[in-house]
Amino acid sequence: MTAENRGRAFSGDLLDRRDWVYVLALLVPFTVYTLVLKAARVGSLPGDPGLLGTFGLMRSDILFDLGYALFWIGLFAVARRGLPRLLVVWLFHATTITVALIETGAARFYEITGSSLDATTILFFLSSPKEVGTVVASAVTPSLVATLAIALLYAIFGPWLLSRFAARRWGRQTVEPGTPRASWLGFAGAALVAYALVSLSLLPGGKVPGASETSTRDGFLNVALSAVESSPLPYVDAEKVRESLPTQTRLEPAERTRKRNVVLIFLESTRASSVTPYNEDIQTTPFLDELAGQSLFAERAYAAMPHTTNAQTATICGIDPPTREGTASLGDRIPARCLPDLLNEQGYRTAYFQSATENFERRPEVVKNMGYEEFYSLEDLDKKGFQRANYFGYEDDILLEPSRKWLQQNGDEPFFVTYNTITPHHQYLAPDKRYGRKQFAKDDTVNRYQNTVRYLDFFVKNLIRQYKEMGLYENTVFVILGDHGEAFGEHGRYQHDNVIWEEGLRIPMMVLDPSRPAGRIKAPVGELDVLPTVADALGYRVEGGEYPGRSMLDPLPEDRTLKFSCWYENKCLASVKGDKKYIYHFGDRPEEFYDLSKDPLEKNNIIDEVAPEEIKARREELLEWRARADTAYGSP
Incomplete structure (x- = not known):
């Protein structure tokens, strides 16, 4: 060859x-x-x-x-x-x-x-x-x-x-x-x-x-x-978990009960560090800064999960949201009685307004399961004269006229109304025709985001003015809070769903009650605390079960433990106890531990300085909490 x-x-x-x-x-x-x-x-x-x-x-x-x-x-x-x-x-x-x-x-x-x-x-x-x-x-x-x-x-x-x-x-x-x-x-x-x-x-x-x-x-x-990997969960008694859920709760009037209106304003993707009350170096929200001085102001407030539907479930229904990615289960069943449902029984009218499209995450079904009688989304609104804010919806001032019409028809009875804003959500288009724009940052993306937060300040100001003009302000309790934060690469992550650090979890939160003196809460609070706070502010007792949150009108321990989850399944969990924060990544990244009193930006991971027994206890506590939360929604 x-x-x-x-x-x-x-x-x-x-x-x-x-x-x-x-x-x-x-x-x-x-x-x-x-x-x-x-x-x-x-x-x-x-x-x-x-x-x-x-x-x-x-x-x-x-x-x-x-x-x-x-x-x-x-x-x-x-x-x-x-x-x-x-x-x-x-x-x-x-x-x-x-x-x-x-x-x-x-x-x-x-x-x-x-x-x-x-x-x-x-x-x-x-x-x-x-x-x-x-x-x-x-x-x-x-x-x-x-x-x-x-x-x-x-x-x-x-x-x-x-x-x-x-x-x-x-x-x-x-x-x-x-x-x-x-x-x-x-x-x-x-x-x-x-x-x-x-x-x-x-x-x-x-x-x-x-x-x-x-x-x-x-x-x-x-x-x-x-598709085949899974993280084993510790065993929990499913029957006991479901028996403990607040599915049979009710509001019982007491001697101090006053049927006052309640307004819940969600500030979409708004992190605490981007609003003036929490960061005096940035003048994005002078009106919110003014309101903070008149409100019960939470100095350290946290989102339960950096994703809107889950965060709203924690806020409105008072229970931990599912820690599994996706929110389809919330459209079928929420294992708790939520604020709209509880207040409907007390003669309240209830409505939910959002400037975003109705399609995302089965929002009509979720809102109905929460107990709202009426739901208004982008499909119901007149878009003429308003700018698109992002792929989900239009600038939030589009809600003002529908809100006024609804209040004119229903304002003579006690009501519970929720406004879900959308302007600061990614893509951060920052409508400029109505209020212009300012220069807050050199980076264009961050600057556009800060301008969308500035826009929200005008929206809240316009909405509060509407209530004053209609004579409803003095008899209304306003809860103003971020649904979650937003990240711009501080820890290598962007947007919010998988951001377990402070930029994703720390949110603005204040309770504006014209009948109460202003005050400040130094202990950490979370979205689970909103439902008990609203019931307390109205003078109702919760009977027939318990919610895991605490009323912010009562003294809160500064070393209380709050727990959080990413939206992506098996990606990250975290807990804050006092100033100490622990983060668990299911083995994908090293565990993290921060002293927030000395390191608020979470730059120095001191996990090696913490006793292994403490880390093990914090990890096991989080995994058991996750198992209980998912069991509540039907997961084995």
């Missing part, structure tokens, strides 16, 4: 020249593309990980791509012709395109949120196209669409065109008789090597500051693994 034929035989043992061109024409661009995506993610991490650190962060992607390529080369080698070859070719294209799309989505999701994409999130997006379609559309840029379109066309037709070109230039390859061909046994060996490479890609990556375990994995692998 000549040297030339030996070379041909060696390559021919696997594939002929045309097949090599065909397979590599897709695998090489795929590998380059996925590694470029990962390199961009590595480049976004704080600091320089160095050469070894960079390899550690990209190792999973490199090994996965090698294993993926070897598997398909082996499969092409044994499926030479006929129906098996057609099936392999079809699967090759479909699988590679699917994997590339998931890798693209994972990279874009990380770029926008700082979190790793998982299977639950993809399923949520796919199952709720009407709810999240505008959210997805906001993340899709024209350049991304063009890139994907070109890549898709190439993935479908490119290998075929290149292999035909190779065949015309080189002619048909011939192999001498008797040259061994690839066998299924050989493919099995190649598959085992591919499996070994993929398995090695799952090993932990380098310990680089700012990099979580899931962020070091290949994007597709992380999505696939998240």
